[in-house]
Amino acid sequence: MNVFWLSIIITLQNNIISGLFVGQNLLTLKEVDSTNNFLKSLLANSEPVIEGTVIMAERQFAGRGQHQNKWLSEPGKNLTFSLLLKPSFLNAVHQFDLTRAISVGVYEALYKVLGNEVKIKWPNDLYYGDRKLGGMLIENTLQGERINNSVVGIGLNVNQEEFSAEAVNATSVKQILHKDYDLRVLLSEICSQIQQYYLHLKAGKVELIRSEYLKRLYWLNQQKPFKAGDEVFSGVINGVAENGLLSVQKDGNSKLYNLKEIEFLNK
16 A cells, blocks of 8 residues: 555545535545546555545546546646445446436536536536536446446536647536636535435436436437448437437437447537
8 A cells, every 4th residue: 555655646635525425535635647546546455445435636647538538637627536436236237327326416516507508428428518518437346246336537627718629629617607616615516416316326216317317418309410330320319228328219210329339420
């Protein structure tokens, strides 16, 4: 464990978000490669980490998104954090329901700030209009048929105003509201909403979560351009399967796609 701690530059603070188990133990790092990596290293070194622990970084220099994409974030301006959940009640074949619950939780927090232009882009990105506000990377470890630990990495553009050329469709809370937004206030609301929907999932309210997720889905029931392999086509998102595959209707027929098989062609 000593080698790991020496491998990063950190300032560690212990804080509590009142009334929550998600966020009741909040560790703030000055700088880290990835909050997901940090949290997974704690677990791998048999450190006692309670469920709901949040690791937040002021600067994350090797953040990751889906497809191993880098998450580029200006230090001190955005939310880059990971949280630990222990959904042992959930069978691994239903792990996308955890993705749904967390996505809806983050959505609800952003909706309170930004209104109904916020959407969930399948599988778990957050959009405002046609621009990306943030995303998440959920890494599950299994024990038998159950999920033992879930490390949920979330990145949200909050007070950043300029983005690199790589982030062609990025936006931020500040760009939308034209003012700074308190990072800790937003983090607290996100933790509260994630906890609410996580507890719904634990209570077996799966259909509620699936319904709430679908209603908030970006491009739902709209004719839009997609690319699958070498084919560019116009299709309509008409659902998400239980296992998380995206259902797109083309020429009257629906087909299921995984994340690597289909691309949204934003204008």
